[in-house]
Amino acid sequence: MNNCTSIDQTYPQGKKTYIVNGKKQDGWFPIDYTMSSLQSVILTQAIWSRPDKFDFAYLPILPVTNLTSLVKPSSLWLNIEHDIFYRQHGLNMTKYILSISKNAAVKYISSPELGFLRSILGRVNRKTKLVFRFPDAASSDPSSNQTYGSLLSNLTFIKTVASGIIVPKEYIWPVAPNNNYIQPSKSIVGDAHNAGLEIYASDFANDRIIPYNYSYDPVEEYLHFVGNGNFSVDGVLTEHPVTAAMAIGCFTNLNVSSKTDHGNPLIISHNGASGDYPDCTDLAYQKAVDDGADVIDCTIQMTSDGVPICMSSINLFDTTNVQRTIFSSRASIIREIQTTPGIFTFNLTWAEISNSDLKPKISSPESLFYLVRNPLYQNAGKFFRLSDFLAFAKDKDLSGIMIIIENAAFMAESLGFDVVQSVANALSDAGYNNQTTEGKDVMIQSKDSAVLVKLKQQETKYKLVYTLPPKIGDASASSLVDVKKFADAVVVQRVSIFPTSQGFIMRETNLMKDLRSAGLAIYAQVFRNEFVSPPWDFFSDVTVEINTYVQSVKIDGFITDFPKTVKRYKMNSCMGLGDNMPQYMLPVEIAGLAQLLNGSTVQPPALSPMPVLSSSNVTEPPLPAAVPKNASGGGSGSGGTPAPGVPPSAAHPASATTRTGILLMVTVICASLHV
Numbered sequence: 001m002n003n004c005t006s007i008d009q010t011y012p013q014g015k016k017t018y019i020v021n022g023k024k025q026d027g028w029f030p031i032d033y034t035m036s037s038l039q040s041v042i043l044t045q046a047i048w049s050r051p052d053k054f055d056f057a058y059l060p061i062l063p064v065t066n067l068t069s070l071v072k073p074s075s076l077w078l079n080i081e082h083d084i085f086y087r088q089h090g091l092n093m094t095k096y097i098l099s100i101s102k103n104a105a106v107k108y109i110s111s112p113e114l115g116f117l118r119s120i121l122g123r124v125n126r127k128t129k130l131v132f133r134f135p136d137a138a139s140s141d142p143s144s145n146q147t148y149g150s151l152l153s154n155l156t157f158i159k160t161v162a163s164g165i166i167v168p169k170e171y172i173w174p175v176a177p178n179n180n181y182i183q184p185s186k187s188i189v190g191d192a193h194n195a196g197l198e199i200y201a202s203d204f205a206n207d208r209i210i211p212y213n214y215s216y217d218p219v220e221e222y223l224h225f226v227g228n229g230n231f232s233v234d235g236v237l238t239e240h241p242v243t244a245a246m247a248i249g250c251f252t253n254l255n256v257s258s259k260t261d262h263g264n265p266l267i268i269s270h271n272g273a274s275g276d277y278p279d280c281t282d283l284a285y286q287k288a289v290d291d292g293a294d295v296i297d298c299t300i301q302m303t304s305d306g307v308p309i310c311m312s313s314i315n316l317f318d319t320t321n322v323q324r325t326i327f328s329s330r331a332s333i334i335r336e337i338q339t340t341p342g343i344f345t346f347n348l349t350w351a352e353i354s355n356s357d358l359k360p361k362i363s364s365p366e367s368l369f370y371l372v373r374n375p376l377y378q379n380a381g382k383f384f385r386l387s388d389f390l391a392f393a394k395d396k397d398l399s400g401i402m403i404i405i406e407n408a409a410f411m412a413e414s415l416g417f418d419v420v421q422s423v424a425n426a427l428s429d430a431g432y433n434n435q436t437t438e439g440k441d442v443m444i445q446s447k448d449s450a451v452l453v454k455l456k457q458q459e460t461k462y463k464l465v466y467t468l469p470p471k472i473g474d475a476s477a478s479s480l481v482d483v484k485k486f487a488d489a490v491v492v493q494r495v496s497i498f499p500t501s502q503g504f505i506m507r508e509t510n511l512m513k514d515l516r517s518a519g520l521a522i523y524a525q526v527f528r529n530e531f532v533s534p535p536w537d538f539f540s541d542v543t544v545e546i547n548t549y550v551q552s553v554k555i556d557g558f559i560t561d562f563p564k565t566v567k568r569y570k571m572n573s574c575m576g577l578g579d580n581m582p583q584y585m586l587p588v589e590i591a592g593l594a595q596l597l598n599g600s601t602v603q604p605p606a607l608s609p610m611p612v613l614s615s616s617n618v619t620e621p622p623l624p625a626a627v628p629k630n631a632s633g634g635g636s637g638s639g640g641t642p643a644p645g646v647p648p649s650a651a652h653p654a655s656a657t658t659r660t661g662i663l664l665m666v667t668v669i670c671a672s673l674h675v
Contacts, residue, residue, distance in 0.1 A: 489521035
């Protein structure tokens with residue numbers, strides 16, 4: 001009981017050793033306690049990656065009889081473990097279960113012991129199904145002394161005792177232990193059905209590392225078991241019922257190859273399908289298109305020879321293996337960009353960036369939690385120039401493209417690059433001359449209002465999108481008037497809509513209402529599938545999060561690393577059911593989990609008021625004129641000499657000796673860490 005209760009604190013001297021199924025085990029065992037003595041023991045989370053706040057909410061252990069009176073379930077599934085162990089200590093599980101089944105609607109009884117199932121066969125309600133549970137194939141059933149692997153090969157024998165079987169999900173879709181990718185499915189589902197048995201898959205949970213094939217999307221995993229064209233299990237055992245219910249009730253039998261209309265909410269890629277392939281590569285963009293993105297995006301960076309390229313970060317440390325290449329000595333500190341060393345896109349020519357030695361690097365924004373993305377393709381793909389991106393998008397089934405402009409003032413003043421004009425020229429050269437070209441909206445996004453003001457003054461016909469500062473909770477009327485002068489839409493951070501404290505949503509801000517009053521389209525970012533990304537309120541499932549944003553705040557667009565997940569949501573068969581929407585598809589109650597902790601000593605700290613967007617946040621001086629620099633390419637960037645494409649004024653003002661020392665340290669440290 002120490003795995004999931006506070007019993008070690010309540011009864012610190014209660015630890016004992018017993019033989020269970022032939023093996024010695026240490027711990028706290030229920031046979032040593034009465035129900036009365038367990039009233040002071042509380043339930044705790046058995047998985048430490050989950051929030052511990054409810055461990056201190058003093059949730060008691062419930063007898064089955066209390067459960068039926070409190071929850072009033074339509075039916076029960078009772079799982080009986082260790083019948084032989086209990087019999088050895090004078091407890092008769094058969095009599096107990098028979099007494100329970102007389103007063104409760106017990107629909108399923110399962111056990112990993114055939115002997116127990118035989119003991120109740122024919123003695124329970126004829127509508128009650130007996131289910132044999134298969135644990136690890138190498139272990140043995142203590143009631144028959146046969147390995148579960150051997151029993152699995154004799155399903156016709158199992159049928160004489162049970163009407164169904166439970167197997168771990170890996171029995172159906174094996175997972176390679178060395179790389180966490182699924183292998184071809186086994187025949188067990190068909191074998192069980194041929195033997196007349198129902199089959200249930202177990203061990204589903206949203207907040208565990210599922211195989212990389214599923215792109216961290218638990219709905220995708222369920223559909224491999226219940227929406228598979230070759231087979232379907234008869235049920236799943238899960239720790240997150242809402243996700244399983246959604247998958248089975250609303251997402252099975254979807255024709256994922258068809259395109260829905262391009263209406264709201266828009267699906268906007270974030271560096272392409274960066275959840276599956278390295279940012280802004282041909283593979284990421286093609287995956288985004290294949291997965292149903294409405295809009296694909298290109299964040300503009302500049303090379304030292306003035307070529308605009310698509311790259312999620314100006315620092316090549318973030319997006320490539322540059323530290324392991326011949327360009328590793330070009331590290332420098334550009335204080336206008338960051339205070340730590342980097343090798344920047346403007347340190348290299350386009351020819352050097354497209355060099356075969358320089359590989360893309362997949363982003364893993366949740367790597368702090370040891371969640372990495374698609375390792376087999378971590379360095380796959382090739383980068384695009386803006387011209388390549390525009391040519392790629394032109395004949396694709398998209399409703400638009402999004403061009404994102406960053407660091408425009410720095411580029412103009414320090415490097416002599418007019419990024420705004422470079423983008424305008426590339427769009428014109430590619431034939432994107434209007435707001436809508438060949439059925440595609442052309443959107444230009446920036447967090448710098450000066451960029452959008454300049455485009456507005458040039459009377460460009462593109463749709464202009466303003467990225468709001470992070471963690472803004474409200475917007476003043478004057479700021480909205482200012483934004484509306486140069487923008488048609490805004491991008492907001494998720495936390496600006498639903499601010500969180502220790503992972504719990506605390507409230508909904510007024511920001512959406514403010515922006516709607518100004519007639520602005522609203523796109524929220526960044527939606528990610530990894531279970532640590534959504535707040536706890538969404539049960540570690542981004543589909544639950546997406547559903548709430550659609551139904552509660554009616555968001556106009558999702559900016560996402562995983563377009564396929566949002567696409568699937570838009571196609572679910574429960575959309576548009578109105579009052580007939582099933583309970584599991586209703587949006588979550590905002591701040592509902594935090595309210596459950598009211599009065600608790602571990603309630604999340606209250607949030608201070610979030611900043612209000614003001615005119616001073618929005619108004620910026622005009623972009624400086626771009627004066628071409630005589631930047632040389634191909635230098636080393638060491639010994640106090642700025643890296644290629646960096647004027648002396650932009651480099652860190654260190655002495656030659658100090659600067660050389662810094663660069664040598666950076667190179668040696670990076671090499672030793674293999675980053």
